[in-house]
Amino acid sequence: LCGGVNGRANPKELIFSGITIYTDKDFTRAKEYFEKACRLNDADGCAILREAYSKVILKGNARESIEKALEHTATAKACKSDDAEKCKDLAEFYFNANDLKNALEYYSKSCKLNNVEGCMLSATFYNDMIKGLKKDKKDLEYYSKACELNYGDGCAILGDIYHNGEGVTQNFKKAFKYYSKACELNNGEGCSKLGGDYFLGESVTQDLKKAFGYYSKACELNEALTCTLVGEFYRDGEGVTKDLKKAFEYSAKACELNDAKGCYALAAFYNEGKGVAKDEKQTTENLKRV
Known part of the structure; x- marks a missing residue:
């Protein structure tokens, strides 16, 4: 297959060959193909190999290990077909393997495909999860997308960012806008912050009745x-x-x-x-x- 493991080959063909060989229960030869794909800088090949060298394989259960690897490959294929949930699953695979670069890539893709959890997790990477990773308002971008997808926590966090001027110009009106949407989405923190705005008279005219109303809703939540x-x-x-x-x-x-x-x-x-x-x-x- 593919001219042998030492021949020139496309990394994806090597992975396919490795899977085919494993189907014939020859794990040692299959691993050689995964190693070759990984040496050609193929992320999937490396991920499968990493799974193969997991604690499971050390315990002698090669079958369980490679089945997990095959499941990962199927997940990767589904993600390439724009399955948002599978992209998030793929990101979690890389995150658990401490491959933060690929984890971010797939969380980001899941977010672009309107997966809210992917958006929220992408944002966390720009909050010092990866040292040296510049924010460049990327966290704001991901929280904004989460809020657009009607996720209350994302809206509440956006409110905090504008209220505190974290990486943006402080803007109480924008903060109020996002807190309002968060509260409409039954986010307790958003309602609490609105109550505080009306109690203190920040960005709105002080109104104790409205403050009481929003605090009451927050308490219900x-x-x-x-x-x-x-x-x-x-x-x-x-x-x-x-x-x-x-x-x-x-x-x-x-x-x-x-x-x-x-x-x-x-x-x-x-x-x-x-x-x-x-x-x-x-x-x-x-x-x-x-």
Whole structure:
């Protein structure tokens, strides 16, 4: 096949030959073809070879090892046919083999094919995962694509980037825009940040009622700190009618979600007997959680 392993050959033909030979159960000869393909700088050949030299092969289970390699080759073929999920799987294969360059290449391709997870993972490579890799706003590009694909976390992160001026000119209006979309997509962090904008009057006119509304939605989405804040709104009667019972309930939820400030507020309610019957034991128990 292909003029023998030592003859001139296309790397892909070598891989095909290796697979064919393995089908005949001659693993030693098959490995020679994979080695040749790898020496010709073929990424798939190297990946198959790397799998062949895995711990599995050292344990003597060559069949299981090569079957994994063949599965990888099938995944690579599907990716070349623009299967976004398979491109992401291929990226994970390279990432687990510590081949970050190829991992990024395939995560990026999966993102271009509208795989949200591929977009988010591509962005992480530009956040110091690979030393010396210049950002060049690439992380912004990938988070933007994730947001366009209606992934709330991507929109919330974009909001943070513009709010904090991370690699871009600080822009509260753009931050507000992305936080708004994140919240619409039921992202708790996005709703929390919107609540903060209205509470502080950043990029929008200060509005405690709207702040309360967004904090409430964030709490429904289990953002712990916002449950504490909603409890404070009810306790102090800010933006809403004062209601100590509801203040207690929101503080209790915050504490359940492991917010220390919420547990402290809950202990105070039990200690003072406001919104709930006075209870020294509960006061002590909740203070332990602070």
